[in-house]
Amino acid sequence: MPDTDLANPVSSGPNSAEARDVRYHLHGYTDARRHAEIGPMVIERGEGIYVYDNSGNRFIEAMSGLWSVAVGFNEPRLVDAAANQMRKLPYYHTFTHKSHGPVIDLAEKLISIAPGGMSKAFFTNSGSEANDTAIKLVWYRSNALGKPEKKKLISRQRAYHGVTLASASLTGLPNNHRSFDLPIAGVFHTGCPHFYKDGLPGETEEQFATRRAEELDALIQAEGPDTIAAFWAEPLMGAGGVVVPPATYWEKIQAVLAKYDILLVADEVITGFGRTGNMFGCETYGIKPDIILLSKQISSSYLPLSALLANDRVLDPIIEETGRIGTLGHGFTAGGHPVAAAVGLENIAIIEERDLVGNARKAGAHLQAGLRALADHPLVGEVRGVGLIAAIELVTDKAARVALEKSGQLGALANVQLHGNGVICRVIGDAVAFCPPLIITEEQIDDLLARVKAALDAVAAEVL
Numbered sequence: 001m002p003d004t005d006l007a008n009p010v011s012s013g014p015n016s017a018e019a020r021d022v023r024y025h026l027h028g029y030t031d032a033r034r035h036a037e038i039g040p041m042v043i044e045r046g047e048g049i050y051v052y053d054n055s056g057n058r059f060i061e062a063m064s065g066l067w068s069v070a071v072g073f074n075e076p077r078l079v080d081a082a083a084n085q086m087r088k089l090p091y092y093h094t095f096t097h098k099s100h101g102p103v104i105d106l107a108e109k110l111i112s113i114a115p116g117g118m119s120k121a122f123f124t125n126s127g128s129e130a131n132d133t134a135i136k137l138v139w140y141r142s143n144a145l146g147k148p149e150k151k152k153l154i155s156r157q158r159a160y161h162g163v164t165l166a167s168a169s170l171t172g173l174p175n176n177h178r179s180f181d182l183p184i185a186g187v188f189h190t191g192c193p194h195f196y197k198d199g200l201p202g203e204t205e206e207q208f209a210t211r212r213a214e215e216l217d218a219l220i221q222a223e224g225p226d227t228i229a230a231f232w233a234e235p236l237m238g239a240g241g242v243v244v245p246p247a248t249y250w251e252k253i254q255a256v257l258a259k260y261d262i263l264l265v266a267d268e269v270i271t272g273f274g275r276t277g278n279m280f281g282c283e284t285y286g287i288k289p290d291i292i293l294l295s296k297q298i299s300s301s302y303l304p305l306s307a308l309l310a311n312d313r314v315l316d317p318i319i320e321e322t323g324r325i326g327t328l329g330h331g332f333t334a335g336g337h338p339v340a341a342a343v344g345l346e347n348i349a350i351i352e353e354r355d356l357v358g359n360a361r362k363a364g365a366h367l368q369a370g371l372r373a374l375a376d377h378p379l380v381g382e383v384r385g386v387g388l389i390a391a392i393e394l395v396t397d398k399a400a401r402v403a404l405e406k407s408g409q410l411g412a413l414a415n416v417q418l419h420g421n422g423v424i425c426r427v428i429g430d431a432v433a434f435c436p437p438l439i440i441t442e443e444q445i446d447d448l449l450a451r452v453k454a455a456l457d458a459v460a461a462e463v464l
């Protein structure tokens with residue numbers, strides 16, 4: 001995620017929120033030197049699909065925060081769920097055979113709605129922790145099976161799986177590795193399924209998908225099939241630029257994995273809970289995973305919560321190994337936190353009762369059509385997406401598929417104009433990403449589209 005977010009100038013005095021933020025707060029995904037010059041954008045409150053800054057300016061939060069807030073920014077039922085649980089049991093853990101109502105109910109709920117025969121849930125507090133936990137369990141399982149050499153992991157270029165040591169290694173973005181001495185050994189990145197960027201002249205989507213599957217096969221052969229434990233992927237890539245898998249990609253990739261007895265880990269941290277128009281991205285793309293990772297929309301990010309779901313193929317050897325060792329030597333103090341679990345349960349209940357998955361399909365079709373109607377705009381190279389997640393790839397030369405000289409420069413200009421038009425999006429290189437709350441209406445989408453068009457027109461007037 002590049003540092004292109006906009007901020008207010010530090011102008012309101014030495015004790016302003018902006019000045020104190022600059023003085024005391026080190027931000028992730030931010031150029032700290034630039035931050036000292038321009039300061040933060042301080043968000044004060046939220047309402048539905050909107051957030052307000054501390055000057056009272058209203059923005060359409062077209063990214064749901066960080067792809068997170070399914071039910072909008074002021075859902076009272078989540079506030080009540082948290083307060084009620086706080087009053088009853090504000091904290092308890094799940095180590096050494098302890099449990100509590102909310103975590104049991106949430107585990108049962110997740111297993112009942114997850115695709116592909118998942119059998120148990122393990123709880124963590126962030127997408128990165130869920131990914132790291134999955135890596136550890138995959139390794140633990142290989143040892144349990146007496147295959148200590150089966151430890152290598154394959155993810156993809158432009159993938160995003162988090163920022164902790166191992167999950168950042170799976171992430172396939174240069175800025176998550178640079179100066180951190182990552183990736184760790186044993187992690188490999190195969191090609192990204194980005195047809196618009198990486199498709200060859202004359203190549204069809206299907207041919208491109210075949211090429212990517214053949215590359216994966218070749219990498220597995222080169223490394224030794226018996227040494228590869230798992231393939232890691234988001235059903236649809238989010239932070240890498242909203243990369244929609246090309247036609248036939250997933251069936252071809254899964255055929256390769258099946259040939260070599262390699263586990264498939266689906267990172268549904270963004271795609272879970274309705275984003276693509278089905279409850280899970282795996283359903284949208286016909287993916288049959290062994291492990292599913294969930295976070296973000298699981299609680300609309302009102303509280304930190306994430307989960308790993310696994311099937312018996314994964315769990316049986318792990319459960320046996322805990323018996324041999326006498327424990328599973330892994331777990332987090334706040335894993336399955338009762339307040340977060342209660343909020344997660346209520347959030348999923350709202351998603352189901354209000355059919356927000358159906359809204360992602362219906363309002364999503366409206367968003368996708370509206371963005372595709374911008375295809376003739378001189379700066380729009382490609383529009384891609386499904387359900388309520390989308391991106392516009394900005395170019396200055398449509399035929400050559402290139403933007404301004406410096407990558408990300410055109411995207412940054414668009415960000416300025418979107419901000420000026422009251423829209424918060426995420427700019428990823430020269431792509432503008434959209435991932436609005438699942439409660440968004442078609443009327444609100446029309447308003448968003450009009451603002452996006454105005455922003456693009458202003459950028460076109462600047463650069464063309």
Ligand SMILES: Cc1ncc(COP(=O)(O)O)c(C=O)c1O
Nearest residue numbers: 126127128160161162267269270
């Ligand atoms: C697909 C995916 N996996 C993992 C993560 C990491 O989640 P967190 O930031 O909660 O550690 C993200 C965050 O954007 C994500 O998009």
